[in-house]
Amino acid sequence: MPVEYPASGGLMAEHRAVRSGCGLFDVSHMGDIRVHTGKSAGGALAAVQHITMNDASRLAIGQAQYSAMLYPEGTFVDDVIVHRLGEDDFLLVINAGTREKDISWVRENTKGFDCQVEELSDAYTQLAIQGPRAVEALRKLTDANLDGIKNYWFTHGTVCGLKNTLIARTGYTGEDGFEIYVPSDVATSERVRNEVLEAGKEFGIVPCGLGARNTLRLEAKMALYGHEISEKINVWEAGLERYCRMEKSEFIGRAALEKARAAGLQRTLVGLEMVERGIARDGYRCLNEAGEAIGVVTSGSPSPTLGKNIALAYVPPAMAGLGTIILVEIRSQRCRAQVVATPFYKRPRKVQAV
Amino acid sequence: MAYPTEYRYTKEHEWIVVKGGIATIGITDYAQHELGDVVFVELPKAGAKLEAGKIFGSVESVKAVSEIYAPASGDVVEANAALQDKPETLNSDPHGAGWLVKVKLTNPAEVSSLLDAAAYEAFIAEKQKEASS
Numbered sequence: 256m257p258v259e260y261p262a263s264g265g266l267m268a269e270h271r272a273v274r275s276g277c278g279l280f281d282v283s284h285m286g287d288i289r290v291h292t293g294k295s296a297g298g299a300l301a302a303v304q305h306i307t308m309n310d311a312s313r314l315a316i317g318q319a320q321y322s323a324m325l326y327p328e329g330t331f332v333d334d335v336i337v338h339r340l341g342e343d344d345f346l347l348v349i350n351a352g353t354r355e356k357d358i359s360w361v362r363e364n365t366k367g368f369d370c371q372v373e374e375l376s377d378a379y380t381q382l383a384i385q386g387p388r389a390v391e392a393l394r395k396l397t398d399a400n401l402d403g404i405k406n407y408w409f410t411h412g413t414v415c416g417l418k419n420t421l422i423a424r425t426g427y428t429g430e431d432g433f434e435i436y437v438p439s440d441v442a443t444s445e446r447v448r449n450e451v452l453e454a455g456k457e458f459g460i461v462p463c464g465l466g467a468r469n470t471l472r473l474e475a476k477m478a479l480y481g482h483e484i485s486e487k488i489n490v491w492e493a494g495l496e497r498y499c500r501m502e503k504s505e506f507i508g509r510a511a512l513e514k515a516r517a518a519g520l521q522r523t524l525v526g527l528e529m530v531e532r533g534i535a536r537d538g539y540r541c542l543n544e545a546g547e548a549i550g551v552v553t554s555g556s557p558s559p560t561l562g563k564n565i566a567l568a569y570v571p572p573a574m575a576g577l578g579t580i581i582l583v584e585i586r587s588q589r590c591r592a593q594v595v596a597t598p599f600y601k602r603p604r605k606v607q608a609v
Numbered sequence: 610m611a612y613p614t615e616y617r618y619t620k621e622h623e624w625i626v627v628k629g630g631i632a633t634i635g636i637t638d639y640a641q642h643e644l645g646d647v648v649f650v651e652l653p654k655a656g657a658k659l660e661a662g663k664i665f666g667s668v669e670s671v672k673a674v675s676e677i678y679a680p681a682s683g684d685v686v687e688a689n690a691a692l693q694d695k696p697e698t699l700n701s702d703p704h705g706a707g708w709l710v711k712v713k714l715t716n717p718a719e720v721s722s723l724l725d726a727a728a729y730e731a732f733i734a735e736k737q738k739e740a741s742s
Contacts (some may be wrong), residue, residue, distance in 0.1 A: 466672045557648045
């Protein structure tokens with residue numbers, strides 16, 4: 256996926272298309288790992304419970320959840336979306352950049368479980384159709400009842416003539432939308448891609464690149480591996496506790512998280528809005544008003560939706576209060592920013608017709 | 610977009626043109642294309658000194674920040690204030706209204722060692738070939 260498509264009008268136009276109509280992301284680079292039953296039932300669930308922090312036993316068949324794989328230190332191997340395909344059958348969707356590491360991590364840490372691990376990354380292309388009108392575009396191409404799929408649920412249906420296609424109401428944009436998984440051979444994936452673009456024309460669809468993917472997820476405060484989450488950052492610091500079920504059975508990282516919780520937070524992720532001119536970028540230092548280094552920016556960009564310069568940063572909890580002034584070192588200058596509530600953007604709730 | 614023949618160019622994608630002892634400096638159409646939507650321009654104030662080959666400002670798009678190098682040495686007489694409120698001018702008119710600074714050159718001979726339009730066009734054609742291969 257390129258950073259942007261000049262023919263779509265570039266990053267800003269792509270971003271706006273997803274917020275107001277719809278956009279298509281060819282996310283074929285994402286990785287897919289299936290963990291399913293070995294000799295007897297229950298082994299796959301036990302394995303998934305062991306390697307992920309959310310509680311997969313709470314998923315119904317056809318439901319998905321945001322989760323993460325952790326190191327024994329309670330820090331991140333990667334974040335994942337766990338789909339429950341069957342009673343003892345799971346699909347883990349992982350990041351592109353961490354694919355090799357993730358697959359060997361899963362294989363290594365499920366060895367003691369009665370399950371089969373299958374890498375499907377090269378078999379499927381993931382197409383993400385995102386935006387308030389994505390549902391209308393996709394409806395033209397499928398027999399599946401899209402309105403029956405709630406957020407973070409999925410179904411199987413025929414899409415562009417392809418039977419038994421996985422259609423999930425998930426995404427990485429903070430907008431309504433779907434991710435579909437189609438066979439990755441070039442002829443098929445190209446055909447589906449073109450049919451989606453054709454069907455979405457009347458809803459303003461454009462192909463979108465990595466640039467818009469980044470600004471959209473940043474506005475929605477969705478974590479990106481290597482930025483907000485990494486092998487050096489733990490679950491509490493990243494503020495992802497609602498996806499971490501300490502009360503479920505043992506899982507990798509749990510013991511360290513117990514300890515970290517007792518020790519208290521050293522740093523926490525906050526949203527920043529620039530008060531002075533300047534754009535905070537990944538890696539820039541954060542200072543307090545006395546000029547002492549207190550933290551670091553993990554992601555930053557102009558927000559096309561808000562028309563402001565926003566960023567995420569790790570700072571000490573004492574500096575995390577809303578309205579706190581933080582200085583960001585932008586090249587030779589120190590620019591004022593303030594801590595603001597996140598997510599920066601929340602999609603408007605649809606009003607139910609009475 | 611055509612590259613004006615009276616301008617000179619750098620391999621860092623700046624242009625410079627001298628008229629009546631004052632040089633105007635900007636970034637090329639190729640540079641603005643590579644950057645995408647420009648959202649912020651950081652420029653020196655009048656009186657600042659530029660040194661050939663050294664960074665004197667930056668242009669920021671949504672996706673990246675790019676530093677600007679001085680094509681020649683001199684003293685800034687004016688920075689393009691209009692870019693503060695309309696940075697997108699750099700995308701729409703990079704060789705005209707999107708100029709960055711006007712400079713009184715201290716060593717005008719430096720300009721003659723820069724690329725002419727034909728050499729610059731050949732240079733970016735080579736870059737585009739590399740990118741697509």
